[in-house]
Amino acid sequence: MTDRLRFAPIPASLPATVPFTGPETLERRAGRAFTARLGANENGFGPSPRAIEAMARADAEIWKYGDPDNYELRHALAAHNGVRPENIIIGEGIDGLLGLLVRLVLTPGEVVVTSEGAYPTFNYHVAGFGGVLSKVPYLDDAEDPDALIERAEKTGARLIYFANPDNPMASWHPASRVEAMVAAVPEGALLVLDEAYSEFAPEGTIPEIDPEDERVIRFRTFSKAYGMAGARVGYAIGPARLIAGFDRIRNHFGMNRSAQIGALAALTDQDWLRLTISKVREARAQISAIARKHGLVALPSATNFVAIDCGRDGDFARRLLEGLAGQGIFARMPGVSPQDRCIRVSCGPTVELDRLDAALGVVLAAMGSAAG
Amino acid sequence: MTDRLRFAPIPASLPATVPFTGPETLERRAGRAFTARLGANENGFGPSPRAIEAMARADAEIWKYGDPDNYELRHALAAHNGVRPENIIIGEGIDGLLGLLVRLVLTPGEVVVTSEGAYPTFNYHVAGFGGVLSKVPYLDDAEDPDALIERAEKTGARLIYFANPDNPMASWHPASRVEAMVAAVPEGALLVLDEAYSEFAPEGTIPEIDPEDERVIRFRTFSKAYGMAGARVGYAIGPARLIAGFDRIRNHFGMNRSAQIGALAALTDQDWLRLTISKVREARAQISAIARKHGLVALPSATNFVAIDCGRDGDFARRLLEGLAGQGIFARMPGVSPQDRCIRVSCGPTVELDRLDAALGVVLAAMGSAAG
Structure with a gap:
């Protein structure tokens, strides 16, 4: 690399890898389309027709920038969640907001605690802003609150990532356990509570947290239960002083206008x-x-996906996944052992799951491992 | 601020201000809607009907994430611009891409040269990543390539920002002048060539530049001539090694899927x-x-807006602008003297410009300054 194209120190230290390969890329490589799109925890049941209609109507006025304050959606989300608008920041999906949070609060070199095999995109942002990851293993296929807190204490961590329900294992902890975890967040640390799948969880999973509690910021999205992954609308709930900080660094005009309007319509359709x-x-x-x-x-699930324990090792699951891809089925799998004995299948329409069924039969037979 | 909510050093140093106040915010403050939206250089003539239709169709599948590789749009843009796909990075508008570029190449403390009164959002990103801005004045209401280059030499600048055509003055330089500027970019510096308004410029304004020229990266958008500001689709053309760097830090799944599809449709409708x-x-x-x-x-314009010289000082122009807002007209003005003797009016449908006409009569009369 010449002097003129040199990267800044942190980007220069980063690999050129990406957190996830998209299904379209896999389709291009394979030269054919998937017939069951069950790998990205998208919601194949789709968004509210009300949201689709609102977006289509808004598309005709796409020449206008979106409202940089996200005023209407922010106020509606505040009412929906029983908090003040000042407790809510809206951004381009949870991914975008996680990046902003890390940039906002993490000084390069500070430690961030997460679980081995937890959300790679969060880790991508931590590395991207010079953070140092410290990982604890899952316990019984679930994130381990005690181990996370203990590690944070030992390392003086700035951030602790915790998803409830969890991705990729679909496991969950009751609200009381999360509340105890919040209470134990060490001095100087902040809990990043990823609740992307919260709407799917059984009652008693999502804790009551004072939005002004300075120990936690929680993340929600329209990508999962609301079926709008392609729209890129996520939000965070947290203390007003922390939330206000996002205005110092975010891309104020970054939101797609139709997406803002569609998310608002989706929120009003709680029946859907x-x-x-x-x-x-x-x-x-x-x-x-x-x-x-x-x-x-199949492991128990509080999300819109299921981790299927294949009963062998990661190599086996990986070969199974490749076989499924060859049969037109897009699925994914956890990245680390022993969770990588599983494959992860997103919920979708019956017709797609029927294709999964058929493909599993073909692939397991070919692998010589079909159930007898 | 408590220890727990402390910001990282750079964000902690930033003001909570925003580059631009959106028209919706002004409308809420005033308690009524604008009747002419002529302040944000949006394109009120709207996007291609083909793009609107493609987006509306795509909205029904908004449950799918967009392609993180932007494959189809990237390849189409490469063909359109006569470059390789490896020379193109697509992102959430030029704003988003400028932020990524600054993050990718600027080491905190390095100098960035721009013009007094040039694009505030670029400056916002430079400050946001710890850069030090060094500004040169406009010359005859245009950016001054010689002064920019000279200042970059003197300061050892890492980046030089230059918009052609310019915003907010709508002035422009011929391609030959830009090419000479590229040739003079000092060792170690990179020219940020913002061509957001390029499609509106007279023939001979947009230079031929080898995409592998390591001295320059140029930025284009679907927000202006293509009328899709609310979609958030911009792109940059530059050396493949620089472009590849964006993959280390960008929000890979950040693009709205309908916007990707709409931009592709818009690109195919060159008649529109x-x-x-x-x-x-x-x-x-x-x-x-x-x-x-x-x-x-009215000053000459190579863009979809016109800077109108009001013949007095910034106070006068500001009062005129406030008066226009009171009449339902949204316009803006340059931020620094002597360019702030102007107001900036975006091109729009005749009916809106007629409203501007009427409002100018009312406001200037009230200010005691109507032409005799």
């Missing part, structure tokens, strides 16, 4: 949300039944 | 683009005539 949640519950049961039929074990 | 450009040319003439009628002077 409830319908989606029941469809997801049925799809989880269908995935469990498919797994069982093929001699595999 | 030509029609828009001719409408903008007519609107510029109409704005000039309106200015003349009221004893003001």
